[in-house]
Amino acid sequence: MHIMEGFLPLQWAVIWWVVAIPCLAFGTIQLKRILAADREALPLLGVTGGFIFILSSLKLPSVTGSCSHPTGTGLSSVCFGPWITSVICAIVLLFQSLFLAHGGLSVLGANVVSMGIVGPLAGWVIYRALRDTKVNIYLTVFLACAIADLCTYIVTSLELALAYPAEVGGVASSFALFMGIFAITQIPLAIVEGIVLALVFKYIVQLKPEILIRLKVFSEGKIRAAAGDA
């Protein structure tokens, strides 16, 4: 999902930075507040952030004959919300732009918007819609993670389409073109990522249900039931 350095015209690079900065600022404030309120939130942040580091470094082959990588952001978004997730993503994306030439400093804003903000936000909306229903918590986490992954790539396609409208058909037709490259490749990866992160969530539920209850990730009843019979 990285847009390469130099591949966004200056005005678009600036626009996406302007969108990203307030979200990152808000995320930083939220992060400070949550860590001050609950010391046990830090290890959970380590696990969810750790999976963003791991999964976003794995480039996997897909059915379209090209490779792409999962994002790992859904789990963090379920536990901490999209704004804190955007801060962690910004760190990962900064590492990748400085040392790996994946993405770059001018396009960092655009990449943070896709992987750190809109993707996790979409996953979080799904999670919030299902949180207080009877839907199984692991199914909820699976859907949130898969949607966060897929939406990240849809947003990347949109960012590139807006910067490079096709001569015939404009933004819509180049959006379809980029979706063919990014989103189709991503579907199988998003499904596997969702399943793996649901399993990770199961281990968190088994080892440390208290922190999930304190952060109100799911209702106490749902977490206790899952920790009891899982």
Place this chain on the structure above:
Amino acid sequence: MMWSNYRLEIITVAAILCFCGVFLYTSSLMGDAEYAGSDTLGSSRAAELAGVSEEDFQPLVPQWEPPSGEIESGLFALQASIGGILVGWVFGYWKGQKNRNI
């Protein structure tokens, strides 16, 4: 009874095996697939749409590039290992806390 405790593990392993199977099957059908990164494909499509060659895209901010694929893969492994250490450390910490409380 015992199997139902590991339902999610079984689903995960099955999904990963399916993923590998689909990869082996499709890659045997598409002999000429290069498995290039979708980032690279996206960039070349952007260059086509802009009507300029890919080499004409200059970084807006100067950028260091890993001199070879070897170095790049090493740095990717470093990134993954940082994540792995974090995850393993915390799970061990929680496991230790839990055992102490029993």
